[in-house]
Amino acid sequence: MKQILGIAVIALLAGILIFNFAEKNKEQSAADTDKTAVNISKDPDVKGAAIVSPGKSSIEPGQPAPDFELESLDGDTVRLSDFRGKKVFLNFWASWCGPCRIEMPEMQKFYDEHKDEVEIVAVNTEPNVGKARNFIEENGYTYPILLDKDMKVANQYAIFGLPTTYFIGTDGKIQQEKKVGPMTYEFMTETLHSLE
Template identity: 50%
Template sequence: MYKKVIGFGVLIVLIALMITNYIDQQKVEEEESNLYDVTGDTGAQGAMISSGDTTGIEVGETAPNIELETVDGETFSLTDLRGKKVILNFWATWCPPCREEMPEMQKFYDEHKDEVEVVAVNLSDTENNLQDVPDYISQYGYTYPIPMDKEGTVASAYSVITVPTTYFIGTDGVVQQARKLGPMDYEFMEEMVEALN
């Protein structure tokens, strides 16, 4: 009888452990499924960084100026790029879709940098460690400008709530295409830039 009671007790403990493990696994899967769908739009991909105004800078509005230090320690000003078309991207090292699009952005930059500037503003206030940014850039050899938004002021001015987010700015400094939420590929960048003046 004593062996049956012990056996029954062990069986109860094992069942309880299985149920607890199952519940924990469900929570992890739910959290992972929310890594990309942060907008409620099943077509959008990105990672949420903050709440706020979701409309962003509208087509036809002048892009707010950006004055930040780059990852290389240089001063960057968006107004210095007037006369060039600009792809203005917002990203973070912890964002998988950002990592996905960055090689495409480098390829586009390498082939079009004479007429189009690719700028990738790092949301440095969301990084775990600021050193992650130069380490990541160096590891993959990205050469386009990387301004560091250490206070989150530029992300706020552009109403960036998901990353990556990209704006397309014409030679006149005006946003000329609807912003893109989620990763871009080379063909998409070509299409957007062709429509800029």
């Protein structure tokens, strides 16, 4: 009986030791992950995060929006700086992106009503221009569509999810936190009034 009791106590102590070791490793792993995990939505209630490679982060409010040059769906060469002096919603999207498809009719309605106050610059991030062109033509979207076939500009703006929108003021600087996920008409109207 003493032998069985002794073996049980040893097994219990070994179990406690293994459990504590596993918990310590889990805590260390979580701490290491927190160094590279970023809540890209800026919403403290959102679940999940994106892993950001070292040195790669989004452009924060107050920073100048990096200039770039892309071809438009119409074949013109367009620079972001062409819109200097205007408020700009710089939106990254793709035709295969479900949330983008939800957002785009809202953006069109907003653009139809506010194009004198703000420019929507929609940067398509897929390599197949034909898919983007068909999608835009089928749905009748009229705001400027730029083509980022190699995702150079998306990488420049640290885009990790689609759709993502940056809000640029007339001074050429980012003026609000970026929005990851689809925008509603109401959200766009409220954000427009917050830009200078």
